[in-house]
Amino acid sequence: MEDSSSSTKVVAVVGGGLVGALNACFFAKRGFDVELFEAREDIRKAKMVKGRSINLALSHRARQALQHVGMEGKVVSEGIPMHARMIHSLSGKRASIPYGKKGQYILSVDRANLNKQLLTAAETYPNTTMTFDRKLLDWSPETGRMTFARSDGGEEHSRADLIVGCDGAFSAVRKQFLRRSRFTYSQTYIPHGYVELSMPAVRGEFAMEPNFLHIWPRNTFMMIALPNMDKTFTCTLFMPFEEFDKITTEDDAMQFFQKYFSDAVPLIGADALRRDFFLLPGQPMVSVKCSQYHMGDKCVMMGDAAHAVVPFYGQGMNAGFEDCIVFDELMEQLHEDFSAVLPEYTAVRVPDGHAIADLAMYNYVEMRAHVNSRWFLFRKRLDNFLHFLMPTTVIPLYTMVTFTRTRYHRAVERWRWQNKVINCVLLVSAAGAALGAFSFLLRNPPGTSWLGLPTENVWNRLMAIRKP
Incomplete structure (x- = not known):
C-alpha cells in the first residue's frame, strides 16, 4: 500500500469513528486521495458494536459540519428533538x-447508527479507500510513512502527505507527539463512572415525555435518560466509583434505586434493573488536553x-x-498549504479544546446539583429574560455553546463578564431596596406600614438577612 507516484496528495485518516469518517468526507470532497484506517472491524458488518454507547446530543456545531458534506438532513431526520x-x-x-428560546433544541441521536451513515457517505467518494482491522503501530513525522498491524499478525506499510489522527482518547497517533520536547x-480520570440501563417502550410508546433530556x-450523582427512535430511553447513572463499590448485590441495587430514583424503577422494570445493573462495572471517563494539535506539516x-x-x-x-x-x-483561506494550515489550526483550536474540557467538568456539577438550587433557577430565568430583551448583549452560556459557533473560550470569557455585570446590578438593586427600607423605618414610628407590611415585620425581615 505504498503511495504511488500520483500528483494528488494523499491524506491518511487514522480512525474510523465519528470524526474520522466525517473527516474522510471533508478531505475527499476537496479532491485529496483519502485512505481511512480503522483498528476495529467494519461496524456496518459487525454483529456487535464494541465501544461507548452513551447517546449523543447533536447541536449547532455538528449540524454545520454535517451540512457542509450534505449529511445534515438525513441525520436530523433520524434524531429526536429535546427542547x-x-x-x-x-x-x-x-x-x-x-x-x-422557543424552537431551539438538541437532538438525541444513536452513536452507532451515525457512525455507520458517515462511513457509508465517505465510501461514496471514488477517491476514498477504507481499510479495517489495521492498528497503527508507528509513523514517521519526517516521511509520513506508517506501519500497521493486521489482524492476522502481519504488518503493512503506507505513506501519506498528511496524517490525520482521529483515533480517540487513547490515540496511537499521539504517541509520536509524546516523544517530542x-x-x-x-x-x-474523574472519580466518577457510569452504568447504562434501558427503559423499554410501553405498549409501543415512550414511557416518559420523549422531547426532553430527563x-x-x-x-453528588445523577441519572439521565435520552430518547431513542425505537421508543426506548437510554438511562445513564453517573456516580462516584466508591458509591458503585457499595452496591454488590441485586438487593443493594434495588434498594438504591428505590431510595433515589423510585419513579424510574417501574419504568425500567425491577427484573431488568436487577439483571442489567451488573452487566458491566462502572465505566471510567477521561479528559485529555494537549498543548498542540499538529506536528510539522505531516500530522x-x-x-x-x-x-x-x-x-x-x-x-x-x-467539538x-x-x-x-x-x-x-483554514484550508480554504490558506490555499491548502499544510505548512501554513497546521500551525494556524493549533493556534485557533487549542484554546477552544481546553475551554470545552473545563466546561464539560463544570456542567456535571450543574446537572447533578445546581439544578436543585432556587438561585440557579432564578438566574436561568433572569438570563433568558435579559437575552429576550437584549439578544445581542446578554447571551446565556448554554446558548453560546450549543446554538452558535461562538468559539468555546470566547463564550467562557463573555459568560464570566456577563455574570460579573449581572451580579453587580443585582447587588446594587438589593442594597438600594434595603437602604430604602431602612430609611423609611428610621423616619416612621411603629404602627405605620411599608408596602402594605407593618414596620415591625419589615424590620424583623431586614434583621434576618444578617443571620447566616
Whole structure:
C-alpha cells in the first residue's frame, strides 16, 4: 500500500469513528486521495458494536459540519428533538428547564447508527479507500510513512502527505507527539463512572415525555435518560466509583434505586434493573488536553485524540465535528498549504479544546446539583429574560455553546463578564431596596406600614438577612 507516484496528495485518516469518517468526507470532497484506517472491524458488518454507547446530543456545531458534506438532513431526520431538561425531584415531582428560546433544541441521536451513515457517505467518494482491522503501530513525522498491524499478525506499510489522527482518547497517533520536547499533555480520570440501563417502550410508546433530556439530580450523582427512535430511553447513572463499590448485590441495587430514583424503577422494570445493573462495572471517563494539535506539516490530531472531554455538556462529538469544519475553513483561506494550515489550526483550536474540557467538568456539577438550587433557577430565568430583551448583549452560556459557533473560550470569557455585570446590578438593586427600607423605618414610628407590611415585620425581615 505504498503511495504511488500520483500528483494528488494523499491524506491518511487514522480512525474510523465519528470524526474520522466525517473527516474522510471533508478531505475527499476537496479532491485529496483519502485512505481511512480503522483498528476495529467494519461496524456496518459487525454483529456487535464494541465501544461507548452513551447517546449523543447533536447541536449547532455538528449540524454545520454535517451540512457542509450534505449529511445534515438525513441525520436530523433520524434524531429526536429535546427542547428542555426535565428535572425529576426525589419526591417524584417534575419541572422543565428550556434549553433556549422557543424552537431551539438538541437532538438525541444513536452513536452507532451515525457512525455507520458517515462511513457509508465517505465510501461514496471514488477517491476514498477504507481499510479495517489495521492498528497503527508507528509513523514517521519526517516521511509520513506508517506501519500497521493486521489482524492476522502481519504488518503493512503506507505513506501519506498528511496524517490525520482521529483515533480517540487513547490515540496511537499521539504517541509520536509524546516523544517530542515541548509537547504538553494531560490525562485526567474523574472519580466518577457510569452504568447504562434501558427503559423499554410501553405498549409501543415512550414511557416518559420523549422531547426532553430527563435528569434525576442527586447532588453528588445523577441519572439521565435520552430518547431513542425505537421508543426506548437510554438511562445513564453517573456516580462516584466508591458509591458503585457499595452496591454488590441485586438487593443493594434495588434498594438504591428505590431510595433515589423510585419513579424510574417501574419504568425500567425491577427484573431488568436487577439483571442489567451488573452487566458491566462502572465505566471510567477521561479528559485529555494537549498543548498542540499538529506536528510539522505531516500530522494533525482532531476529536478525542486532541481533546477528549467528559460527556456532561454534550459537546464531545460537536467539538470533534467542528474541528473538521474549522480545518476545512483554514484550508480554504490558506490555499491548502499544510505548512501554513497546521500551525494556524493549533493556534485557533487549542484554546477552544481546553475551554470545552473545563466546561464539560463544570456542567456535571450543574446537572447533578445546581439544578436543585432556587438561585440557579432564578438566574436561568433572569438570563433568558435579559437575552429576550437584549439578544445581542446578554447571551446565556448554554446558548453560546450549543446554538452558535461562538468559539468555546470566547463564550467562557463573555459568560464570566456577563455574570460579573449581572451580579453587580443585582447587588446594587438589593442594597438600594434595603437602604430604602431602612430609611423609611428610621423616619416612621411603629404602627405605620411599608408596602402594605407593618414596620415591625419589615424590620424583623431586614434583621434576618444578617443571620447566616
